[in-house]
Amino acid sequence: ASHTPFTFLHSLSFSLYFSLSLQQDPRNLEVFATGFVVEKDRLSFVVTDGDSNLIVYHYQPETLDSSGGQRLLRRADMHLGMRCNSVWRTPLRVPFSLSSDPFLMALMRQDKRQITWFSGLDGSVGFILPVLEKTYRRLLLLQTRLLTFLPHYAGLNPKAFRLLRTSQPLMTNPCRNILDGELLSRYIHLSSNDQQELARALGTTTTSILEDLLSVEYFSAVF
Secondary structure (H helix, E strand, O other): OOOOOOOOOOOOOOOOOOOOOOOOOOOOOOEEEEEEEEEOOEEEEEEEEOOOEEEEEEOOOOOHHHOOOOOOEEEEEEEOOOOEEEEEEEEOOOOHHHOOOHHHHHHHHHOOOEEEEEEEOOOOEEEEOOOOHHHHHHHHHHHHHHHHHOOOHHHOOHHHHHOOOOOOOOOOOOOOOOOOHHHHHHHHHOOHHHHHHHHHHHOOOHHHHHHHHHHHHHHHOOO
16 A cells, blocks of 8 residues: 655664675666565565656566566556655554454564655655555455546546656556555545445455555554
């Protein structure tokens, strides 16, 4: 959810250093900020550029396109509409309602996901939070439905706005793979009848959809 910036001091009992010899991406990129996306045992690289895009790269040496691990693969991208000059990470926030449940707290400690925050030069703040595959697919279907169900502000299409934009033409298609949290959050403010209509069209329930959306709100409410 994208589906989305404060100073943090991290105290570590040990330091771990590693280096990877990676070739540059074959496309020129005006990098504004870099960071990481942590999803359990998977580490990805996030980059913001001068064209107001956010791009996520993944290290997959076993994939043929990575040239034996010498090239990072583009995993996801999205147009933000702002230039971001700062990226950092925080742990998931534990909702107060879960803090008294030892079983749920144990599950939270096993959850290795982290929130990757970014801030723009216009003062805006956003974040990236990895979600389960099942949750992603359900919210992706909801996002597709909302594009035609909701009226667009000033007639502007959210899907077209979020597509990767570059000053130079690309030889590949945009990857997407990032949900638009701003668009999805509008589902919460719909009437009960509209929520049920959309849920039936997706073959699910309003409870499942609201749980997915509110879980993102709970885990990211760190400020």
